[in-house]
Amino acid sequence: MKTTGTVTGKATTPYAANRPRPRLGHLLLLCALLLTAFATATPAQAADTADTADTADTADTADTADTADTQAAYLAKQLRTNPVYVTDQLPREIPKSTTPAFTKLAKRTGVPTYVLVLPMEAADGEALLGAVHDRLGEDGLYVLIDDSSVTDASAYGVTAPADDAVTTAQYELPFDAGPLRSFERFVDVIAEGGEKAAARAEAAREKYDSDGEPADLYIGPSDRDNQSFLTGMAITGVPLAMLLLIPYVRRWWRRRPGAPVTLKKPQQSRRWTRWILPVAALATAAAITASAPHVFDQTTSSASPRPRAIDLNARLDRVAEGLDQDPIYQDPESPRALDRTQLAQLHARIEKFQSSKGGGPVFMALVPQLYEDESESDEEYFAYAVHDKLGKDGLYIVADPLDGYINVFNYGLGLDSYGPLNDLPESVTYGDEKSDAADDHLLGERLTSVMTALDKTERTDEPTTPGEPYPLTDPITEDELQPLFYGDFWPGLFIGALMAGAVLGLVAAVLGIVRKSLLRRNPDPLQTSTLPTASPAMPTQAYLRDTARTELRAMAREFDTGETADTRARNRYDATMLLAPDGDAVDDLPPATLTAVIILARATRAALAGDDSTLCCGVNPLHGPAKTSRHVRTSSVETRRRMLPLCEVCLDDPHKIPARLLKLPPNGRPYYEDELLSEAPKGFTKLGRKVREAAHVQ
Numbered sequence: 225m226k227t228t229g230t231v232t233g234k235a236t237t238p239y240a241a242n243r244p245r246p247r248l249g250h251l252l253l254l255c256a257l258l259l260t261a262f263a264t265a266t267p268a269q270a271a272d273t274a275d276t277a278d279t280a281d282t283a284d285t286a287d288t289a290d291t292a293d294t295q296a297a298y299l300a301k302q303l304r305t306n307p308v309y310v311t312d313q314l315p316r317e318i319p320k321s322t323t324p325a326f327t328k329l330a331k332r333t334g335v336p337t338y339v340l341v342l343p344m345e346a347a348d349g350e351a352l353l354g355a356v357h358d359r360l361g362e363d364g365l366y367v368l369i370d371d372s373s374v375t376d377a378s379a380y381g382v383t384a385p386a387d388d389a390v391t392t393a394q395y396e397l398p399f400d401a402g403p404l405r406s407f408e409r410f411v412d413v414i415a416e417g418g419e420k421a422a423a424r425a426e427a428a429r430e431k432y433d434s435d436g437e438p439a440d441l442y443i444g445p446s447d448r449d450n451q452s453f454l455t456g457m458a459i460t461g462v463p464l465a466m467l468l469l470i471p472y473v474r475r476w477w478r479r480r481p482g483a484p485v486t487l488k489k490p491q492q493s494r495r496w497t498r499w500i501l502p503v504a505a506l507a508t509a510a511a512i513t514a515s516a517p518h519v520f521d522q523t524t525s526s527a528s529p530r531p532r533a534i535d536l537n538a539r540l541d542r543v544a545e546g547l548d549q550d551p552i553y554q555d556p557e558s559p560r561a562l563d564r565t566q567l568a569q570l571h572a573r574i575e576k577f578q579s580s581k582g583g584g585p586v587f588m589a590l591v592p593q594l595y596e597d598e599s600e601s602d603e604e605y606f607a608y609a610v611h612d613k614l615g616k617d618g619l620y621i622v623a624d625p626l627d628g629y630i631n632v633f634n635y636g637l638g639l640d641s642y643g644p645l646n647d648l649p650e651s652v653t654y655g656d657e658k659s660d661a662a663d664d665h666l667l668g669e670r671l672t673s674v675m676t677a678l679d680k681t682e683r684t685d686e687p688t689t690p691g692e693p694y695p696l697t698d699p700i701t702e703d704e705l706q707p708l709f710y711g712d713f714w715p716g717l718f719i720g721a722l723m724a725g726a727v728l729g730l731v732a733a734v735l736g737i738v739r740k741s742l743l744r745r746n747p748d749p750l751q752t753s754t755l756p757t758a759s760p761a762m763p764t765q766a767y768l769r770d771t772a773r774t775e776l777r778a779m780a781r782e783f784d785t786g787e788t789a790d791t792r793a794r795n796r797y798d799a800t801m802l803l804a805p806d807g808d809a810v811d812d813l814p815p816a817t818l819t820a821v822i823i824l825a826r827a828t829r830a831a832l833a834g835d836d837s838t839l840c841c842g843v844n845p846l847h848g849p850a851k852t853s854r855h856v857r858t859s860s861v862e863t864r865r866r867m868l869p870l871c872e873v874c875l876d877d878p879h880k881i882p883a884r885l886l887k888l889p890p891n892g893r894p895y896y897e898d899e900l901l902s903e904a905p906k907g908f909t910k911l912g913r914k915v916r917e918a919a920h921v922q
Contacts (some may be wrong), residue, residue, distance in 0.1 A: 233622040276535065287333045296352065298556035303338050307364075311339040311557055312538035317371040317528045317596040318403050319535035326369075329407055333414045335382040336364030341403065343594055344370035345626040346558045353378045365414070371596050373406035385421035389413040392421070395428035398438040401528025429884040444525050448705045449712045451520040456716020456721060458512045463505035464724035470501060476735050478781045480742055517708055526703040536598040536699060540606075543589050544613035554625070559663065561590055561625040566668035573675040580871045582683030584637040585618030586660035588671065592626045603631040604693040611635045617687070621674060628665030631675060636687045643681040648674065702862060756873035759846035762887045773808040775825035776800070780807075782832050793831035799912035800824040802919045815888045816898040820911065822846060827908040840902075842868030842905035844886040845895065856881050856892070868905055 243399040261745075285642035302309040308327045312320045317339060330337040340347070340356070353366040353376060363381025367374060372395045393410040401409075413421045520635045546553035551574050552567060554560055562570070570588065577583045589610060593599065599606040607620040617636025623629070630653050632645060651659070659666040760767065783789060783797055803821045804810055810818060823845045830837060830849065831879060837849035843858070850869030858866055873880055886895040895901045903914040 225489060226593050230340065239411070246358035264703075271847065294556065294560045295346075295558060296359050298410075299340060299352075299356050302341075303356065303360055303646065307337060308339040308341075311343060312535070312542065313343055313346075313555075313557065313592060313594060314341075314371050314596040315531040315538070315598050316534040316600070316702070317526075319529055319531040321532055322404060322529060323536050325404055326407060326689040329404075329411045330367075332411050333384065334367060335379075335384050335414075337367065338362070338364055339367045339369065339407070341369045342557060343592060343596075343626075344372070344375070345594070346592060347375070348559075350374045367407070367410070369403045369407055373397070373401070373403055374410045377410070383418070384414050385416075385418045385425075386414075388418075388425035390423040391425040395425075395432040396437055396438070398440050400440050400442050400527060404529075405527060442525050442527065443522050443705070445705065448520075448522070448525075448708075452706070452708055452710060453712040453716040453719070453800075455512070455516045455520070455708055456713040456718075457720035458516070459509050459720065460717045461720030461723045461727075462512060463509040464721055465727055466505045466508060467501065468724060468728045472728065472732065473735070475781075476739070478783075480739060480781065481705060520708055523705055524703045525705055528703060530700050530703075531598075539591070539598060540609050540613055541589055544610050547587045547589065547610065547614055551586055552590070554590045555592060558590075558592055558625045561623070561664040561667040562671075563668070566672075570668070570671055570675065573672065573679075577675065577678055578677070582638055585616060586621065586675075586678070587614070587616075588617055588623065590623045590625050590667065593624045593629070597611045598699065600696045600699075602693060602696060604627070604633060604690065605631040605696055607631070607635075608690075608693050619678065621671070623667055623671060625667065626663070628659055630667070630670060630674060633690055635689050638684040638687050640684055641688055644677040645674075645681040648677055652677075663864055671799045709855055756841070756844075756847040756871050757845055761844060761884050762892060763815075763846070763889065765815060765818075765889050768815055768822070768889075769810055769813075771808045772804070772813070772818045772821045772825070775822050775829075776804055776808045776810070779825040779828050782829055789832060793828055795912055796824050796828040796831060796908060799915040800828060802915050804920060815890075816895070819845065819888065819895060820900055820904070820915065823904055824908065824912065824915070838907045838909065839869040840908065841871035841874060842866075842871060842896075843874045843881050843884050845901070845904045846886060847871040847874065847884075854878070858882060858885050 239909065299309060306327070308323055308325070308330055310320045310326060326341065328499045328662075330339050338356075340353075347368055347370060354369055357366055357380050358377070364379075365382055365384045365386060366378050366380065368376040379386045380459050382805070389410045392413045393406045397406055397409055405582045413424060415840055416424065418493055539877050543553055552570055554562060574586045574588075578585055587610075589605070589607075593601045593603055593606065595601045597606075598722065599609065603624075607622050611617075611620055611633075618645065619637055619639075620633045620635060622633070630648075632648075634641070634645075650656075650671050655670070656663055683777045763771075779797070779800065783793070789797070800821060802822065803817055804813065810821065813821070823840055826848065827837075827840070835849065839850040839853075841847035841850050842853075843856070848871060851872050852875065853867055854868045854875065855865040856870065856874075856878055857863065858868070858881060870878075870881075871883070874884060887893060888895055888898065888901075896905065900911075900914060900918065904913045
């Protein structure tokens with residue numbers, strides 16, 4: 225039996241008695257572990273502190289780098305999916321649905337080609353292409369295109385005349401050629417190779433310097449109005465000018481002083497005037513009407529294809545989806561305006577406002593507002609469309625990262641519409657010199673100011689909304705030109721008629737001046753009132769020829785083609801034409817025939833002028849019309865009297881009648897002894913009938 229006791233004054237217990245004693249090796253190992261732990265404790269703590277500081281510094285640096293590089297990273301990610309990326313922010317100019325067309329062209333370069341179609345304001349040229357290449361890590365030809373043309377291109381690891389192709393595309397094409405046609409020209413130059421591309425670029429540059437920019441390919445609405453007006457003027461002005469000018473000029477030409485006589489059948493001239501000219505004028509009007517749409521065949525004012533519904537909704541869907549996940553949405557295609565710190569601060573302010581009394585959701589969309597986008601650069605319409613797609617009431621803040629503008633729209637929150645939120649200073653909404661000079665337009669600070677104003681805005685019981693915005697231009701039809709026969713076409717018809725009259729007046733004035741000039745060289749025949757005293761009793765053969773030629777020309781000029789010529793005038797004209805079939809070529813005609821030509825030509829002119837005289841002076845038919853008939857002596861030797869019609873001069877002085885009697889050359893016999901001229905005292909009708917009988921014409 226065991227008992228407990230004390231040994232050397234120390235009490236022992238059963239546990240203590242049974243505990244093994246520690247060995248020396250174990251004690252040494254324990255000391256070594258304690259020393260190691262003590263030695264490493266302080267350095268580890270210092271290392272942890274240093275790591276924390278380094279992490280903070282790295283976070284700040286990465287924050288800044290991420291802000292600058294997020295755009296390139298996003299675009300590189302898109303190019304991994306498809307080597308051609310077309311933005312959804314330019315549907316009015318270059319819809320996203322044109323991606324297959326760009327892709328097809330890119331395959332013709334012969335080298336790997338990566339294409340970025342972005343808004344001009346969001347692209348930083350070669351710097352962006354270099355950043356995207358570094359992110360993508362693929363060699364090839366990188367091309368940057370904006371809403372009008374190819375702007376930059378760089379070749380990485382491949383051989384391609386990128387600079388020459390860009391130069392050629394920019395100098396050979398007009399500004400309105402469009403990005404797709406510009407890229408097509410770029411691809412063609414790339415495919416030609418280095419030497420040809422360089423020569424073509426130099427030629428394009430020289431031509432641009434000498435001739436300027438190529439002519440535009442498209443016209444605008446004002447140009448179409450001018451085309452419509454011009455078409456209307458031509459349709460009425462040209463035919464009317466034909467109907468007015470051609471008869472007038474033809475008549476003037478026939479009647480011009482010194483004009484040769486060209487005798488024609490009156491019936492032929494009449495048919496020409498009454499039928500051929502009106503038909504020709506009508507055919508001209510029809511031809512102008514039919515050909516004008518082919519001459520002015522433009523139907524659109526831009527090279528941009530028509531956008532589809534999916535193109536117009538692509539960006540709105542993207543923004544709405546982003547805001548559904550995060551109340552702050554930054555456009556990934558644009559340079560980032562907010563860094564991580566600013567984002568965290570704005571998120572905190574948004575949560576604070578939403579949880580405050582009378583608060584609500586806040587949605588910030590940092591998206592460019594461009595004239596070529598679906599909203600036509602209308603921030604109110606953009607906010608309205610995003611709100612409609614998102615389906616959530618709240619305060620919608622639209623901030624443009626490219627120009628720095630900020631707009632606030634309230635949909636369904638009870639806020640005082642006259643409070644601080646609506647009285648934001650322009651330095652917050654539009655920016656100032658300081659914000660304009662900054663790359664990010666200080667959007668972080670200015671959006672914070674907006675949130676501060678929002679916190680101060682009084683709450684109301686009634687929710688407010690801006691309502692529906694003003695309607696935009698229809699993006700599908702905005703580039704369509706009006707029909708040619710529309711708008712200014714109708715006033716053009718009226719002005720064309722006035723212009724035809726004005727041209728007639730101008731031509732008449734010019735021809736009047738010309739006629740006066742010609743009269744100085746070729747005086748008109750003597751007036752009828754001067755004939756009795758001016759016509760000789762014994763004319764020479766030369767006098768008869770010259771007078772006949774002059775009278776024939778005057779008759780041909782004055783003879784109307786059926787408008788005023790009556791039966792008398794046409795009969796006398798026909799008789800004259802039978803005597804002088806060769807016009808004013810009268811040199812071979814005998815004196816009696818020349819005299820008859822003069823008598824009938826003057827009678828024709830008198831009938832055209834409305835003179836109803838039927839007899840000519842029987843003493844001298846060259847005296848002109850007779851006034852009355854008398855028994856007179858025609859010889860100073862004979863006492864026999866003859867009944868002759870007398871002109872006024874012969875009637876007033878009958879004693880001089882024998883001396884005034886017309887005697888024909890060369891032997892001086894009285895005219896009435898000639899078989900033809902014997903009918904002259906009996907009247908123009910009988911003289912004409914005698915002429916037709918002699919010519920065997922009924």
